[in-house]
Amino acid sequence: MSIIDDLRGLDTQDPGRWPLPFRIVAVGIAFVAVVAFGFYFFVLNSDKPILDRAKQQELELRAAFEDRQRKAANFDSYRSQLAEIERDFGAMLRQLPGKTEVPSLLVDISQTALGAGLEEKVWQPTGEIQKDFYAELPIQVKVIGTYHDMGAFAGDVGQLSRIVTLNDVSIIAGRDGNLSMDATARTFRYLNDDEVQNARRAAAARAPKPAPKPAPSGGH
Numbered sequence: 001m002s003i004i005d006d007l008r009g010l011d012t013q014d015p016g017r018w019p020l021p022f023r024i025v026a027v028g029i030a031f032v033a034v035v036a037f038g039f040y041f042f043v044l045n046s047d048k049p050i051l052d053r054a055k056q057q058e059l060e061l062r063a064a065f066e067d068r069q070r071k072a073a074n075f076d077s078y079r080s081q082l083a084e085i086e087r088d089f090g091a092m093l094r095q096l097p098g099k100t101e102v103p104s105l106l107v108d109i110s111q112t113a114l115g116a117g118l119e120e121k122v123w124q125p126t127g128e129i130q131k132d133f134y135a136e137l138p139i140q141v142k143v144i145g146t147y148h149d150m151g152a153f154a155g156d157v158g159q160l161s162r163i164v165t166l167n168d169v170s171i172i173a174g175r176d177g178n179l180s181m182d183a184t185a186r187t188f189r190y191l192n193d194d195e196v197q198n199a200r201r202a203a204a205a206r207a208p209k210p211a212p213k214p215a216p217s218g219g220h
Helices: 003-008 020-073 075-094 099-115 147-158 193-206
Strands: 119-125 134-145 164-173 179-190
Touching (some): 099 134
């Protein structure tokens, strides 16, 4: 009888009556299966989180490398953009007067209003407001004139060599046919190095101090 016929004749419900060689083979197969399952469950499966973390780290490192490679490739472009920004900033800074130029600038703004044919009723600087590297100089303005005169004044203000803006503009009609305009004219000046340092020290002094930690209570 062939081995195939012997296998067909085995009673799967009673393996204890199988011939000895078949029982040995069956035990060997079962042993290999148990060992393989144990290896997968206790070794490979326990290492899976480590493998997943390694894959995630690989993706993050690859993304960081590509980002740095892209920045390195565009470094010359970034440097030229930075130089252009610095030039633009310097040009804007040159449009801000220094402290000694402010009085003449205020006169220029007033003369611009008079030159446009407006009558000044109020012209009152309200004091500097210091920022990081510059100071705002608000001026309360009230002028009377025609619509055309006010338009000419606004246009002439925009043509001044220094930055001047008109804010909070309110225009009402008068009984004589003229218009009355209330506005806040704002000009700016840059702070010199000493003023910047003083402003920073003053801001640091105004900053709230951290509350002292309570002393530890003594034991008994």
